[in-house]
Amino acid sequence: MTTNRSTLITTLEQTHPTLVRLTAALSDEALDYQQDADEWTIREILAHLVDDEMFIMRTRLERIIKEDAPALAPHDEKHWYSQRNKGRDQVSELLHDFAIQRAASLNILTFLRDSEWMRQAYHPEYDHFTAEEWVGHWVTHDTVHIAQIERLIASWQAGKQQ
Ligand code: NI
Numbered sequence: 001m002t003t004n005r006s007t008l009i010t011t012l013e014q015t016h017p018t019l020v021r022l023t024a025a026l027s028d029e030a031l032d033y034q035q036d037a038d039e040w041t042i043r044e045i046l047a048h049l050v051d052d053e054m055f056i057m058r059t060r061l062e063r064i065i066k067e068d069a070p071a072l073a074p075h076d077e078k079h080w081y082s083q084r085n086k087g088r089d090q091v092s093e094l095l096h097d098f099a100i101q102r103a104a105s106l107n108i109l110t111f112l113r114d115s116e117w118m119r120q121a122y123h124p125e126y127d128h129f130t131a132e133e134w135v136g137h138w139v140t141h142d143t144v145h146i147a148q149i150e151r152l153i154a155s156w157q158a159g160k161q162q
Contacts, residue, residue, distance in 0.1 A: 005117055008135045009109050015142045016099050019046065022149055023091055031091055033156045040081075042152050045145050046094040047084060048077070053101035057138050061108065064121040064131045072123040109135065 001009075023031070023042060031043040040048065056075050063070040088097060117132045126137070 001114075002117075005112075005132060005135075008132075008139050009106065011139045012102065012106060012109070012135075012142065015049075015146065016095070016102050018146055019049070019098060019149075020095055022146070022153065024095065026091065026153070030153070030156050033152060033159075035152055035155050039152075040148075042149050043089060043091065043094070044081070045149055045152075046091065046098065047086075047089060048080075049142075049145060050094055050097045050101060051080065051084065052141070053098065053105060057141070058101070058105045058108065060121070061105070061131060061134060061138075064119050064134060065108075065112070065116050069120045069122060072121055074124055 023046065026042065032041050034041050060072050063072065088094065112131070117130065117135075119131045120128060121131070121134065122128050129137075
């Protein structure tokens with residue numbers, strides 16, 4: 001496996017421990033703290049990461065691996081948000097579900113052959129890209145949401161100290 005591919009996998013492996021470290025000890029109040037009217041809370045970000053892992057990230061990878069240059073459908077996050085199932089929204093449940101879903105994704109990624117990393121797909125927003133580029137996007141998505149959670153925690157703590 002190339003260095004880039006193993007780095008992508010290693011980075012994806014670190015996300016669950018990072019999320020646990022950041023959020024496991026937060027109160028419900030902190031998890032539900034909303035900084036701006038149009039920004040998600042930490043709990044909502046965790047739910048988004050679980051759902052994206054199941055229905056977007058791994059599903060798209062699976063299609064790229066098994067179909068010939070699939071055309072992937074756009075995902076409407078606002079629609080997802082208005083419809084999402086809130087039945088497993090305890091932080092312990094969200095972290096547990098994310099761990100299971102991420103492990104399933106890593107199980108696929110770890111065994112991809114070189115030829116599979118190079119397989120192609122098309123998406124109206126991203127144009128043509130390879131499985132490897134999709135995994136790069138996946139890593140960026142993790143990074144963006146981890147940074148968002150860190151910002152929310154800092155802002156919550158700053159508010160508490162006033
Ligand atoms: Ni996102």
